[in-house]
Amino acid sequence: MDIVLPLSECLYCKTLLSPPQPSFCCAACEALYKLENSHDKGIKKPSFSLSLEKYKFLDEQLSAHNTCEVTFHAEGLHCSSCVHLLERLPEFDSNILESRVHFGESTVHVRVKPNTSWAQVAALIEELGYAPTAIVSSEKLLEKQKQENRKSLMRIGVAGACAGNMMLFVVPVYAGLAGTLAELFNWISFALFLPILFYSAWPFYQGAWNFLKYRAVNVDLPIAVAMLSGFILSTYNLVFRVGGPVYYDSTASFIFLILSSRYLLKRVQQKHLSGDYLLEGLQNHRHLTPGAQITVLQGEKIPADGVLLSSQAEVDMSLFNGESLPQSFREGMSLFAGSTLLSPKILLLVEKIALETRLGKILQQLRSDSVQKSHFVSLTDKLAQGLIVTVSSIALLFFIFYSAVDATAALERALALIVIACPCALAFGTPLAYGLSLRKAQKQGILIRNSDIFEKLQHIENIFFDKTGTLTEGRLKLALIDGDLSEEDRKIILALETKSSHTIAFALRHAWSSLQHLPEVEDHQEILGEGVSGLVHNTRYSLTRSQELNILDYIAVEYRIEGRLMAHLFFEDPLRLESKEILGKLAQFQLHILSGDKSPRVTKIASLCGIPEARCHAELSPENKLKEIQAAKHTCMIGDGANDSLALKAADVGIAVKGSVDLSLMSADVYFTRGGLQPLLELMQISKEARRTVRRNLVISLFYNGLGGALALGGFINPMMAAILMPISSVLIIISSLRGTR
């Protein structure tokens, strides 16, 4: 049966396309297709007289380094075709010898012939549809990070191989092998433990040394102590007391597990830091000067804050407000660095550059916050610290009292206690669970500044919602028209509103986006807070706020021709579709609305959501919102907009949603990159799971430490039991963490 699909396929990668896309799913596919189907297989050099200027600074900057290899961060790298396209750079420019893409980091490493212009390379990458940023200043940092990762991986590999091989030789001994062969096998274990002792465990010695030297609280010292006492005890038994217990294998596998879980955590946290590229990208545009006019091409990131000089532009502002729909801007409006241009090229008057831009400020803020994150981990380290103090004092006391009975056994059991009750399980259980939860939240578009939130959310009783943009769409919509409007009228209205950046203008553009060929407006006047007026074909048209009808829960606008009232247009900020349902699910909390909006509109929304009028506060100033929050206990505030920033900061948990401006981002603890309230439910769920996982991990490790410790002191523990018990507890914690954060 033949079914002709209305959907087309991308000519290159065969991805199904939705109808408006012509023949390719992305620019990379189009470029690759053209490259392969062009008959002149020779080098085709794109013409970039224009963009070369833009990257001139690269040549100056890099000539000092005299390097043939540079890594570019290629913004916009998102699919397999992108990888192929960027790895075929040498086909475009014979000076380029090799290019390698790192998909996870969105970077492309380029190697060129000596004395090649880097501006040319950057312009080529840009020509292919990516925003290149040469990673120069943080290159050393990245290189160091890479080397460290390799080193950790090598230490893990050695520890794993040694621990694994050790088990081969230990199992026969556990199974009852005795005599010379058993002794030989134990000596092999000893030999296999040495690489771990002198190579794999090195980070623990460094940490322990830091602990002693700088009093920096960490868990490395207890680990090192436990490992060394295990080694000393086992070696002593091996040399002087043939047949005595030997703990090499369990200690080795423990070191292997700790190293592995630490590596995992480190990689998760490294992914959090990718915002630095954005910052460096902005730094790379330092050469721009305020007042300069620059051209921005389609698909490019706007490099600086500035004023639009072209007549109009479609811009993707999702970086700022999570809004997936493009926003239209008209001449004279401000554009922000970091947003992406969707319409063909525009002219921009630069106003602010690099760190001065809105994005620069946000990124700096975020960066300083990511520094604080480690603070939390040290808290769990402290907890483990308490445990090791307890354990070692118990061991010491036991040794003192029991040595009267049997000195050798006392030493042996005390050391066994230290080896067994090593707090590692406890120390890595909590960060592992929280780290994995943070990663999960991040994947769902919930950025959490501090994992304390997981604990705090548990105690929340009152949830305060901002109305505009949180419960509602946050955007005015044309709701109804009272009166007749011909198409000509609509065109005139649109033409009047062309230059306005007022929300009503956005709403009208949205509602009548199909209208084309707007008439010329002369003598255009915009009266702030009132409306607009202008002459079209010598007739005066005006669009002004209605005075008498404003008390309703709509915002009304009057359309007049020569002062004669023709029609009323009503706008409203509609309730989000899912708001009511989600609030219903939050019934166990006291829900409040705090709004700066007029009372009738707030009451209407409250009744739609089922929030009693008594808990709904309208016409509040930011200070009054703050007072409301402070009056309640265990609060969570969800809002956006600058007027919520005080409240967000005062609340125990401040959540900024879509559309938030910089201020609320600085004051909030959590940021939703997606609109709506759905992420709130997800956040609740994730933190509940995180808490449950951490609690489970604590129970497991405490139970294990208690049991193991008691057995060790009683003299019942033998190497085989340790070999079974120790890894089991760690594996249990890893499984528990992975399951809890699935």
Place this chain on the structure above:
Amino acid sequence: MNILILMIPMALLLGFGFVVAFLWSTSQGQFDDVETPAHRILQDDPQERNCREKPRTQPS
């Protein structure tokens, strides 16, 4: 049991060989990026691509 004298060194040697191979490949950057190769393999070789039958979009 005498065979153990041969087997134990062999087992250890084998293990040692793999550790060395792992260390070498790590130092060469083999594990720096474990994501991109999955994308890279999707690309046909250039010759392959030219011989491939023309559009697959034709209704069958």
